[in-house]
Amino acid sequence: MADEDKDKNDYVHDVYIQKRILDEIEQRCKNNKYEIIGMLVGNAYKHKGKEYVLINGFLFSALIEGSAIFTQVIDGAVGEMSVMKEKEHPGSIIVGWWHSHPNLGVFLSSVDIKTMEMFNKGFHVALVVDPIRNERAFFKIDDEKHYHYVSYAVLREKK
Numbered sequence: 001m002a003d004e005d006k007d008k009n010d011y012v013h014d015v016y017i018q019k020r021i022l023d024e025i026e027q028r029c030k031n032n033k034y035e036i037i038g039m040l041v042g043n044a045y046k047h048k049g050k051e052y053v054l055i056n057g058f059l060f061s062a063l064i065e066g067s068a069i070f071t072q073v074i075d076g077a078v079g080e081m082s083v084m085k086e087k088e089h090p091g092s093i094i095v096g097w098w099h100s101h102p103n104l105g106v107f108l109s110s111v112d113i114k115t116m117e118m119f120n121k122g123f124h125v126a127l128v129v130d131p132i133r134n135e136r137a138f139f140k141i142d143d144e145k146h147y148h149y150v151s152y153a154v155l156r157e158k159k
Contacts, residue, residue, distance in 0.1 A: 012047045014150035015125055015138045017055040022136075022154055025058055029100040029131040036060070037099040041092045044123035051123045053095040057088065096125035103132035108139050108147040116141045125150060 029036060041057035096119055099112070106128040108116065116126055116139075126139045126147075139147045 012050045012052050013153045014052055015152035016155055019154050019156050021055055021058055025098055026129055029129045035100050039094050040096040040098055042095045043092060053123050055095060098127035101128055101130045106130050106135045106137040113141055113145055
């Protein structure tokens with residue numbers, strides 16, 4: 001095996017997400033004219049010192065308030081999603097959160113960065129979906145509270 005092939009095989013993305021899960025999140029975003037928000041569920045791993053997450057589920061609560069440019073979780077939603085996580089995804093952890101930016105593009109606003117501060121583990125990620133522009137991206141924030149895109153791979157189910 002050539003060195004460059006070996007390097008390709010050793011590359012680790014920051015995020016791996018099942019296609020079915022990504023499709024369901026994007027469809028939920030398309031079916032909502034306002035911003036919506038939820039949690040990403042999976043597990044965190046390390047490979048050769050690099051931390052990454054495998055997303056195998058997501059959570060969504062009807063207990064949210066939204067507008068074209070803002071969304072927030074209201075009282076009871078976090079508890080509801082915690083119960084859902086234990087019931088639907090036992091053994092998994094919250095690996096981040098997702099939300100939509102209808103026709104605004106994919107980025108983290110100052111409010112999103114504040115939200116991201118609550119997800120303070122090195123593996124936590126944010127997924128932003130713009131269902132109008134058909135864009136999506138995963139982000140992390142650094143110690144200076146600047147966000148940056150992270151690499152991801154979409155996993156297809158074996159047939």
